[in-house]
Amino acid sequence: MVKICCIGAGYVGGPTMAVIALKCPDIEVAVVDISVPRITAWNSDQLPIYEPGLEDVVKQCRGKNLFFSTDVEKHVREADIVFVSVNTPTKTRGLGAGKAADLTYWESAARMIADVSKSDKIVVEKSTVPVKTAEAIEKILTHNSKGINFQILSNPEFLAEGTAIEDLFKPDRVLIGGRETPAGQKAIKTLKDVYAHWVPEENIITTNLWSAELSKLAANAFLAQRISSVNAMSALCEATGANVNEVSYAIGKDTRIGSKFLNPSVGFGGSCFQKDILNLVYICECNGLPEVAEYWRQVIKINDYQKSRFVNRVVASMFNTVSNKKIAVLGFAFKKDTGDTRETPAIDVCKDFQKIYDNMQKPAFVFDGRNIVDVEKLRNIGFIVYSIGKPLDAWLKDMPAVA
Numbered sequence: 401m402v403k404i405c406c407i408g409a410g411y412v413g414g415p416t417m418a419v420i421a422l423k424c425p426d427i428e429v430a431v432v433d434i435s436v437p438r439i440t441a442w443n444s445d446q447l448p449i450y451e452p453g454l455e456d457v458v459k460q461c462r463g464k465n466l467f468f469s470t471d472v473e474k475h476v477r478e479a480d481i482v483f484v485s486v487n488t489p490t491k492t493r494g495l496g497a498g499k500a501a502d503l504t505y506w507e508s509a510a511r512m513i514a515d516v517s518k519s520d521k522i523v524v525e526k527s528t529v530p531v532k533t534a535e536a537i538e539k540i541l542t543h544n545s546k547g548i549n550f551q552i553l554s555n556p557e558f559l560a561e562g563t564a565i566e567d568l569f570k571p572d573r574v575l576i577g578g579r580e581t582p583a584g585q586k587a588i589k590t591l592k593d594v595y596a597h598w599v600p601e602e603n604i605i606t607t608n609l610w611s612a613e614l615s616k617l618a619a620n621a622f623l624a625q626r627i628s629s630v631n632a633m634s635a636l637c638e639a640t641g642a643n644v645n646e647v648s649y650a651i652g653k654d655t656r657i658g659s660k661f662l663n664p665s666v667g668f669g670g671s672c673f674q675k676d677i678l679n680l681v682y683i684c685e686c687n688g689l690p691e692v693a694e695y696w697r698q699v700i701k702i703n704d705y706q707k708s709r710f711v712n713r714v715v716a717s718m719f720n721t722v723s724n725k726k727i728a729v730l731g732f733a734f735k736k737d738t739g740d741t742r743e744t745p746a747i748d749v750c751k752d753f754q755k756i757y758d759n760m761q762k763p764a765f766v767f768d769g770r771n772i773v774d775v776e777k778l779r780n781i782g783f784i785v786y787s788i789g790k791p792l793d794a795w796l797k798d799m800p801a802v803a
């Protein structure tokens with residue numbers, strides 16, 4: 401029986417390994433973590449993260465071929481394939497602070513693998529890492545390996561939070577990068593055989609190590625770039641009287657462009673886009689490509705601009721001060737977990753709006769950072785409504801925000 405161990409029981413490690421265990425009953429999967437509360441939660445009825453469908457998958461395999469444990473060393477020692485899915489945040493101190501990825505957790509995981517291993521292993525980069533990380537990891541492993549053969553693979557994860565299980569069941573593609581040597585190709589085949597339990601062969605792409613590492617950063621940069629592009633358009637829409645929803649619908653109909661990721665908003669958030677683009681910018685700078693670095697940095701700059709534009713609009717509309725004013729924030733997660741608006745409570749919230757208006761001091765404002773409220777209805781109630789990229793009402797035109 402093939403044994404898999406995954407270091408890091410987070411948003412990626414937990415769901416990914418649960419799905420592998422479900423789809424591969426012939427494989428034993430152990431997910432390990434240094435965090436005792438996280439592992440305790442994975443072994444309880446209150447899983448540490450919420451993803452639609454996750455609980456069902458975990459319940460079907462936990463205790464059979466899926467195990468959660470804090471005994472990191474034991475499971476690493478026994479495994480044939482070790483996934484490393486630890487966090488890789490942006491560095492806060494030292495060289496590259498504020499941009500480069502902090503690989504401290506990765507490095508300590510690699511050193512531990514080298515220390516405890518007694519048999520050959522495939523080590524899989526699941527975390528998002530800078531291109532060329534595999535080279536550094538290889539050095540750590542081989543210099544401490546006591547003759548053990550390690551093959552490093554890059555297998556970045558493309559799941560999105562909120563749809564993780566769906567994405568893992570039906571991935572657009574699985575990407576596996578490895579060394580172009582016979583041993584590297586054999587390792588690629590072993591990992592490919594795992595995914596082939598449920599992913600059609602044509603959706604499993606194999607590349608060299610550096611292409612796979614870079615593709616993850618590139619994918620996130622392209623996705624974020626679309627958000628910044630439509631948000632940049634939203635500012636121009638407000639200045640000209642165009643409606644950004646109409647513009648994005650019109651351009652999205654072009655099959656070369658496509659309609660996904662063209663929703664204007666207050667900007668992207670979450671744990672990945674910003675950190676991965678900053679990392680990409682840093683890598684470009686280190687490779688002597690300042691123009692390319694500046695191009696991608698602009699995606700972040702527009703995102704920051706969009707956030708401050710929204711806040712400035714809020715403050716300017718309310719006579720340039722929010723002191724002693726009460727502001728309610730509806731919805732605080734970085735994104736919703738579905739695009740389905742049937743029966744959404746938001747509909748009731750909108751109906752409830754008349755009551756809210758009656759109880760508010762006048763003038764009463766609504767600032768919609770996700771373009772979900774019915775602007776006309778709210779304006780008819782009496783609200784002054786700011787909705788990103790849509791024609792402004794007279795009040796907002798008279799109180800221009802300074803970006």
Ligand code: NAD
Pocket residue numbers: 407408409410411412413432433434435438472485486487488505506508509526527528529557558559560561671672
């Ligand atoms: P996370 O913070 O939720 O989980 C990481 C886990 O690793 C933590 O529980 C931590 O305790 C554990 N850990 C750290 N060092 C360890 C060690 N030496 N030994 C054992 N456990 C250790 O992070 P995440 O959101 O799952 O992200 C993991 C990686 O996947 C990151 O590189 C991220 O960029 C990437 N990624 C994330 C997403 C996402 O949507 N969250 C999607 C794709 C890729």
